Amino acid sequence: MKRILTTLGLTFALAGNAWTAQAADNSRLDDVIKSGKLRICMTGDYKPFTFYKPDQTFEGIDVDLGQSLAASLGVQAQFVKTTWTTLTNDFLSSCDIAMGGVSVTLERARKASFSASHMVDGKAAIARCADVAKFQSLEMIDRPATRAIVNPGGTNERFARTHYKQAQLLMHPDNVTIFQQIIDGKADIMVTDASETLWQAKQHPQLCSINPDRPLQFSEKAFMLPRGDVAFKEYVDIWMHLLKATGGYEQIFNHWLK
Incomplete structure (x- = not known):
């Protein structure tokens, strides 16, 4: 044997x-x-x-x-x-x-x-700088009055559909112009990778990355x-x-x- x-x-x-x-x-x-x-x-x-x-x-x-x-x-x-x-x-x-x-x-x-x-690079939120205090946590983001914008097809949409139970979910197909929607007041917030929020805040003084050092989700x-x-x-x-x-x-x- x-x-x-x-x-x-x-x-x-x-x-x-x-x-x-x-x-x-x-x-x-x-x-x-x-x-x-x-x-x-x-x-x-x-x-x-x-x-x-x-x-x-x-x-x-x-x-x-x-x-x-x-x-x-x-x-x-x-x-x-x-x-x-x-x-x-x-x-x-x-x-x-x-x-x-x-x-x-x-x-x-x-x-x-x-x-x-x-x-x-975990998930973090980005919003108009005047609204940063309103969106300090996922609980504060996921409220009926919040217009949360997201691009389709990737991990951002997956995060939004998993975690938003009350917030209004707005789909925007162009990830290049999506941040302008927040600046123009057509949306309130977006959750994406922390690195992208830092980059976009650098390009748009009207926008601020919210707690990028304390991400909402690990990735x-x-x-x-x-x-x-x-x-x-x-x-x-x-x-x-x-x-x-x-x-x-x-x-x-x-x-x-x-």
């Missing part, structure tokens, strides 16, 4: 090694290098991570990071515009990696893998990767580790948020 178990264990070990070798041989990492391009899905509507400009080019933190990753591979970065609603499906069909302030969620993890998280930023591709994930994680260790990540981050 012991000999049988030993034989079975060796068989499974060899099968596992064969699967690992096969996975390494079929890695997207090799495909990217052979093709000479890294296809990067991003929405282009989430400053400071990604913004699609009128000249049809992208800019932002994750655009710079994507170009850095591509350069490390010796290939060109090719940015593919998507939306939050179609992000996962577009990534699966058309891209090698998804970037642009992507939050790690269990829903996304059912269909794709993620790199190691490179940023902790992390990472890059969406093909599921089961160990070699590609290891490469992306090593690249990010070295970028942070040598100061490159901080330099990119500070360029956009400081």
Whole structure:
């Protein structure tokens, strides 16, 4: 019996090694290098991570990071515009990696893998500065008189539908102009990632980020990767580790948020 178990264990070990070798041989990492391009899905509507400009080019933190990753591979970065609603499906069909302030969620993890998280970034509220005292907690936000605006398809909508029981939920399809709706008095508040509230408050003096250091919900930023591709994930994680260790990540981050 012991000999049988030993034989079975060796068989499974060899099968596992064969699967690992096969996975390494079929890695997207090799495909990217052979093709000479890294296809990067991003929405282009989430400053400071990604913004699609009128000249049809992208800019932002994750655009710079994507170009850095591509350069490390010796290939060109090719940015593919998507939306939050179609992000996962577009990534699966058309891209090698998804970037642009992507939050790690269990829903996304059912269909794709993620790199190691490179940023902790919980949900925070942003409102007109004159109204900050009115929205100091989720309980104070979720009241019948509150007009809470949100963009569809991502974690912001998921947060709103989960936590708002009384507040009026206003859907606005354009995440670039959504903050102007608050400034113009057409909405009262938005809950989004703390980093975005800080960025938007910097761009619009009329708006204030509310307690970004005490987020309403924990979340992390990472890059969406093909599921089961160990070699590609290891490469992306090593690249990010070295970028942070040598100061490159901080330099990119500070360029956009400081």
